[in-house]
Amino acid sequence: MLDNRHFIARRAAQYFKVGDVVNLGIGIPNLCAEYTEKGIMFETENGLIGVGDAATDIMVTDRFCDAGSNPFVPMPGSSVFDTAYSFAIIRSGRMAATVLGALQVSARGDLANWATPNRRFGMGGAMDLCNGARQVIVAMELTTKDGGKKIVNECSFPLTAERCVDHIVTEQCVIDVTGEGLVLKEIRQGKTPEDIQAQVEPRLIVADDLKAMEE
Amino acid sequence: MAEKIVKEHKDRRLDWGKVRSREEIISCFHDGQIIAVGGQAGCNAPWRLIDCLMDSGAKHLTIYSIDCHDPGIGIGKLIRAGRVDRMVTTHMGTNPEASQRMLSGEMQVELAPMGSFIERVRCGGAGLGGVLTKTGLGTVVEEGKQVITVKGERYLLEEALHADVAITRARRADLIGNLAYRGTGTASHPIMATAADLSIVECDLLCDVAEIAPDEVRVPGVYIDMILA
Numbered sequence: 001m002l003d004n005r006h007f008i009a010r011r012a013a014q015y016f017k018v019g020d021v022v023n024l025g026i027g028i029p030n031l032c033a034e035y036t037e038k039g040i041m042f043e044t045e046n047g048l049i050g051v052g053d054a055a056t057d058i059m060v061t062d063r064f065c066d067a068g069s070n071p072f073v074p075m076p077g078s079s080v081f082d083t084a085y086s087f088a089i090i091r092s093g094r095m096a097a098t099v100l101g102a103l104q105v106s107a108r109g110d111l112a113n114w115a116t117p118n119r120r121f122g123m124g125g126a127m128d129l130c131n132g133a134r135q136v137i138v139a140m141e142l143t144t145k146d147g148g149k150k151i152v153n154e155c156s157f158p159l160t161a162e163r164c165v166d167h168i169v170t171e172q173c174v175i176d177v178t179g180e181g182l183v184l185k186e187i188r189q190g191k192t193p194e195d196i197q198a199q200v201e202p203r204l205i206v207a208d209d210l211k212a213m214e215e
Numbered sequence: 216m217a218e219k220i221v222k223e224h225k226d227r228r229l230d231w232g233k234v235r236s237r238e239e240i241i242s243c244f245h246d247g248q249i250i251a252v253g254g255q256a257g258c259n260a261p262w263r264l265i266d267c268l269m270d271s272g273a274k275h276l277t278i279y280s281i282d283c284h285d286p287g288i289g290i291g292k293l294i295r296a297g298r299v300d301r302m303v304t305t306h307m308g309t310n311p312e313a314s315q316r317m318l319s320g321e322m323q324v325e326l327a328p329m330g331s332f333i334e335r336v337r338c339g340g341a342g343l344g345g346v347l348t349k350t351g352l353g354t355v356v357e358e359g360k361q362v363i364t365v366k367g368e369r370y371l372l373e374e375a376l377h378a379d380v381a382i383t384r385a386r387r388a389d390l391i392g393n394l395a396y397r398g399t400g401t402a403s404h405p406i407m408a409t410a411a412d413l414s415i416v417e418c419d420l421l422c423d424v425a426e427i428a429p430d431e432v433r434v435p436g437v438y439i440d441m442i443l444a
Contacts, residue, residue, distance in 0.1 A: 026308075044399060045329065046255040046256055046258075046399045046402045047255075047399050047401050047402050048398065048399050061398070062258045062259040062400060063258075063259060063386070063397040063398035063399065063400035064398040064399055064400075065256055065258040065259075065399055066256070066399070067255065067256050068256065069256045069257050069258055074398065080396075080397075080398055080399070080401055081401070082401050082402065082403065082404070082405045082406055082433075083255065083281065083329070083333040083402055083403040083406060084333045084334060084337045084406050086330075087329060087330030087333060087334070090330060091330055091348065091349075091350065114326075118318075119311075119314055119318075120307060120314050120317055120318065120324070120326065121306065121307060121308040121314070122282075122304065122305050122306035122307045122308060122326050123305060123306070123326060123327075123328050123329075123356075124282075124305050124306040124308070124328075124329050125305070125328070125329040125330065126328075127328035127329075127330075127331075127350045127351055127354065127356065128328050128329060128330035128331070128350045131348075131349050131350045131352075132330075132350075158354065158355050159353060159354045159355075160354065161350075161353070161354065162352070162353035162354075
């Protein structure tokens with residue numbers, strides 16, 4: 001059985017289609033690559049489309065590392081570009097999806113993921129990705145480690161972008177952000193909509209075709 | 216023909232004078248300078264040039280860099296030594312010391328979205344005053360900036376960044392300062408190298424003129440003042 005992090009990553013990866021170019025954030029999002037079919041290419045914002053397998057031994061080089069400093073082997077068909085070009089690609093809508101972690105997501109789909117009151121991580125490329133990617137997928141555990149709510153009415157942490165999130169994938173459920181509000185689309189076996197509702201602030205709309213998440 | 220070009224340039228090699236000693240480069244750094252540092256994710260950073268900056272003793276520096284490296288390493292070494300007054304950067308996640316110094320007020324930090332940051336630097340090296348982007352609208356990034364409407368769409372005006380000295384790293388450099396890169400070792404280097412009054416590059420491989428084919432040159436030597444081979 002998969003742990004929560006891998007379970008979330010596997011579900012989030014199901015949004016990708018053959019031919020897509022996708023950017024994965026650090027942490028759970030990065031695990032999506034392990035559950036992706038052939039024909040999807042990953043972008044790393046430091047300047048490459050076509051991130052391949054982790055590099056080992058003699059293939060390890062400073063010249064092929066992802067944004068989390070992990071060395072990789074570029075796959076056939078890769079392309080290299082500088083940071084300005086990288087964000088031109090991102091802002092202009094060429095990225096089919098971005099998968100990011102979140103500290104908070106609001107009922108309207110606002111995302112906060114770069115700063116808390118006690119720590120400033122910096123937004124890195126997240127603001128541009130949320131502005132430019134065609135789908136913004138949040139991959140995160142439903143609550144904080146001590147059970148605090150992360151899906152909230154209004155974000156109290158600094159925003160990454162307003163109204164940008166399309167899907168929220170957690171270890172207990174999948175929630176879509178729609179014009180009507182947050183729609184509970186899928187739920188983990190053994191959980192009820194009431195269980196999920198108790199862990200989020202905004203009122204959830206339960207989809208007519210609510211599905212069980214694949215174990 | 217190629218032989219003739221190589222011979223001609225070899226005869227004139229001293230005239231270019233871009234390959235400099237470590238001591239000459241150290242003497243270029245002074246208190247209060249703005250330094251643009253190339254690289255991302257702590258890979259392929261201009262480690263040797265950062266050491267030159269460290270050894271120069273220059274303080275009250277402003278640093279432009281995509282990230283802040285690790286605590287006590289690279290830029291993190293300058294930060295730990297209290298040599299940096301101000302940073303314009305996009306990410307401090309790898310260096311909690313930078314975040315602590317920001318929150319305690321010891322170091323002023325302007326956090327910028329990466330795409331906007333690099334476009335501002337690009338403008339600084341391209342004779343432009345700034346760039347319009349939607350990134351950052353509705354966030355703290357918008358504070359204090361002009362919002363400009365073009366064809367009914369709202370954009371933030373992000374102003375150009377220009378440094379006193381750029382320190383970057385290339386895979387290959389020739390004696391004229393033409394630069395070539397490899398893989399994600401490219402990152403912000405070719406942009407940062409353009410956006411300073413004095414552009415210093417460290418190279419892994421120093422090449423003869425014409426050894427880097429014209430089509431492979433990413434930064435033309437016209438931008439480069441000094442090379443640390």
